[in-house]
Amino acid sequence: MIRFKVEDREGNVQDIEVPADISLSLMEVLKASEYNILATCGGMALCATCHIEVEEGVEELGEPSDAELDMLDTLPIVTSNSRLACQIRIGEHLNGAYFKLMAEEES
Numbered sequence: 831m832i833r834f835k836v837e838d839r840e841g842n843v844q845d846i847e848v849p850a851d852i853s854l855s856l857m858e859v860l861k862a863s864e865y866n867i868l869a870t871c872g873g874m875a876l877c878a879t880c881h882i883e884v885e886e887g888v889e890e891l892g893e894p895s896d897a898e899l900d901m902l903d904t905l906p907i908v909t910s911n912s913r914l915a916c917q918i919r920i921g922e923h924l925n926g927a928y929f930k931l932m933a934e935e936e937s
């Protein structure tokens with residue numbers, strides 16, 4: 831199992847556990863865990879509604895792609911640890927990470 835922490839927009843922190851061998855993105859796991867993420871583009875790095883900040887474990891994630899960086903560039907609030915959850919694949923490298931939801935909630 832892979833275990834990481836997720837902080838929602840209200841500051842509530844929850845441990846999420848997922849099997850190491852599922853072929854999903856972090857965005858898909860967050861949606862399946864009932865987090866309010868629009869994911870309008872379906873995971874194509876085009877909508878940024880899956881914007882998260884990586885509080886811990888950013889070194890393990892590797893460099894963002896150009897498409898991801900281009901999209902992050904359009905956001906009003908970004909930090910050096912901002913990422914798009916749809917561009918992060920689930921895997922052992924996420925063990926012990928800490929993600930914070932950044933994008934606006936669905937209204």
Ligand code: FES
Nearest residue numbers: 875876877878916
């Ligand atoms: S789901 Fe649209 S950018 Fe990630």
